[in-house]
Amino acid sequence: MVKICCIGAGYRYSSDTLSTDVEKHVSEADIVFVSVNTPTKTQGLGAGKAADLTYWESAARMIADVSKSNKIVVEKSTVPVKTAEAIEKILNHNSKGIDFQILSNPEFLAEGTAIQDLFNPDRVLIGGRETPEGQKAIEALRDVYAHWVPVDRIICTNLWSAELSKLAANAFLAQRISSVNAMSALCEATGADVSQVSHAVGKDTRIGPKFLNASVGFGGSCFQKDILNLVYICECNGLPEVANYWKQVIKINDYQKTRFVNRIVSSMFNTVSGKKIAILGFAFKKDTGDTRETPAIDVCKGLLGDKALLSIYDPQVNEEQIQRDLAMKKFDWDHPVHLQPMSPTSIKQVNVVWDAYAATKDAHGVCILTEWDEFKTLDYQRIYDNMRKPAFVFDGRNVVDEAKLRAIG
Numbered sequence: 125m126v127k128i129c130c131i132g133a134g135y136r137y138s139s140d141t142l143s144t145d146v147e148k149h150v151s152e153a154d155i156v157f158v159s160v161n162t163p164t165k166t167q168g169l170g171a172g173k174a175a176d177l178t179y180w181e182s183a184a185r186m187i188a189d190v191s192k193s194n195k196i197v198v199e200k201s202t203v204p205v206k207t208a209e210a211i212e213k214i215l216n217h218n219s220k221g222i223d224f225q226i227l228s229n230p231e232f233l234a235e236g237t238a239i240q241d242l243f244n245p246d247r248v249l250i251g252g253r254e255t256p257e258g259q260k261a262i263e264a265l266r267d268v269y270a271h272w273v274p275v276d277r278i279i280c281t282n283l284w285s286a287e288l289s290k291l292a293a294n295a296f297l298a299q300r301i302s303s304v305n306a307m308s309a310l311c312e313a314t315g316a317d318v319s320q321v322s323h324a325v326g327k328d329t330r331i332g333p334k335f336l337n338a339s340v341g342f343g344g345s346c347f348q349k350d351i352l353n354l355v356y357i358c359e360c361n362g363l364p365e366v367a368n369y370w371k372q373v374i375k376i377n378d379y380q381k382t383r384f385v386n387r388i389v390s391s392m393f394n395t396v397s398g399k400k401i402a403i404l405g406f407a408f409k410k411d412t413g414d415t416r417e418t419p420a421i422d423v424c425k426g427l428l429g430d431k432a433l434l435s436i437y438d439p440q441v442n443e444e445q446i447q448r449d450l451a452m453k454k455f456d457w458d459h460p461v462h463l464q465p466m467s468p469t470s471i472k473q474v475n476v477v478w479d480a481y482a483a484t485k486d487a488h489g490v491c492i493l494t495e496w497d498e499f500k501t502l503d504y505q506r507i508y509d510n511m512r513k514p515a516f517v518f519d520g521r522n523v524v525d526e527a528k529l530r531a532i533g
């Protein structure tokens with residue numbers, strides 16, 4: 125039987141086998157998955173772009189210190205290409221004759237569908253050294269996955285291809301969203317409907333329909349972090365044109381959030397000062413309470429900058445989290461809580477409520493920032509009746525029935 129241990133549970137693992145006795149479990153394991161956080165560096169060389177590998181390095185040093193037998197160490201975190209080389213050096217430096225094989229086995233699950241993605245992945249990717257020992261390690265991990273994943277969905281590559289494929293996959297996904305969001309600006313300027321355009325484009329089987337929903341912008345803990353990391357790697361490898369190409373995906377995402385705020389302010393007679401704006405949804409996507417890099421933070425900050433009064437409702441995000449997010453500096457969210465501001469100054473213009481009707485009562489405008497299913501079936505007549513007139517709705521997720529809302533008023 126193969127003994128497996130995973131360091132850095134975070135969002136993705138939760139089970140009754142969780143333990144804080146990390147050293148014991150590592151020393152007993154044959155395979156050690158490391159899935160600690162790899163946030164964007166906030167200080168020093170590469171700040172604002174490069175991945176901060178502090179947590180990975182400390183995990184690797186601990187593995188080297190406590191190991192007494194050969195181990196396969198699996199990179200589950202998303203890491204810069206060539207990280208395995210650095211990890212090998214740390215592990216082998218203290219190896220006491222122990223053989224460590226490093227594998228890259230990036231995680232492709234999305235939040236909100238983690239369990240489905242785990243049990244039914246599009247593919248599992250395993251990269252290892254092209255040596256007999258490396259190939260043997262790949263086989264050992266492939267055997268683990270083969271318990272539930274069809275072997276034709278398990279892709280085996282060299283280490284660098286596996287590490288880079290993860291960054292590439294996220295960059296391609298985010299690029300589709302920025303592409304459709306760029307189109308949404310042109311649609312608004314010309315009278316085309318972006319939903320119709322993306323439907324027509326996605327019908328081409330070479331393009332496909334997924335990840336073409338225009339939105340207020342992508343969020344989440346991965347896309348921006350991983351693309352910034354990719355940009356940094358390109359720059360370090362003397363490829364400024366490639367770096368600029370991928371940087372544009374983030375720039376369009378920032379543009380989309382700014383454009384959304386500007387559209388609100390300009391529609392509401394060029395000022396939202398003193399006006400109550402209801403924010404429906406704060407999480408970065410539905411079916412999660414995660415607010416890391418949620419576009420709601422930038423939209424709310426933009427509206428607060430114009431002195432709006434915000435009333436925020438999200439079914440899964442509480443007031444403390446929202447106040448913390450609105451007070452936090454960029455990139456601080458992905459570091460441990462004790463490194464974040466101790467007591468974020470409560471933002472007085474923000475009121476957090478536990479009901480969409482309370483949020484929208486007496487509001488001048490409503491912004492939908494997360495595509496929660498419940499926002500599709502709200503009683504918009506009731507909402508309209510309780511709002512200030514003229515009443516505005518800004519749908520950042522294309523969830524409402526526009527014709528019905530126009531008919532209501």
Ligand SMILES: NC(=O)c1ccc[n+]([C@@H]2O[C@H](COP(=O)([O-])OP(=O)(O)OC[C@H]3O[C@@H](n4cnc5c(N)ncnc54)[C@H](O)[C@@H]3O)[C@@H](O)[C@H]2O)c1
Binds near residue numbers: 134146160183201
């Ligand atoms: N969240 C996702 O959906 C997702 C999906 C695919 C890949 N990833 C990647 O997985 C990695 C982790 O992401 P996450 O969202 O789970 O992060 P997270 O911050 O939620 O979890 C990381 C955990 O690791 C712990 N940790 C840090 N250093 C440690 C150490 N030395 N020993 C033991 N534990 C340690 C932290 O306390 C934290 O609980 C990142 O590289 C991310 O890019 C995340």
Ligand SMILES: O=c1ccn([C@@H]2O[C@H](COP(=O)(O)OP(=O)(O)O[C@H]3O[C@H](CO)[C@@H](O)[C@H](O)[C@H]3O)[C@@H](O)[C@H]2O)c(=O)[nH]1
Binds near residue numbers: 232294343345408409
């Ligand atoms: O057509 C779309 C699809 C998504 N989004 C937004 O994009 C963001 C990210 O969504 P999603 O990719 O579904 O969630 P994540 O949990 O961030 O998952 C991504 O990031 C993970 C971490 O690397 C990867 O493992 C997953 O494969 C990858 O999808 C969210 O704000 C979505 O609202 C859109 O705006 N339009």
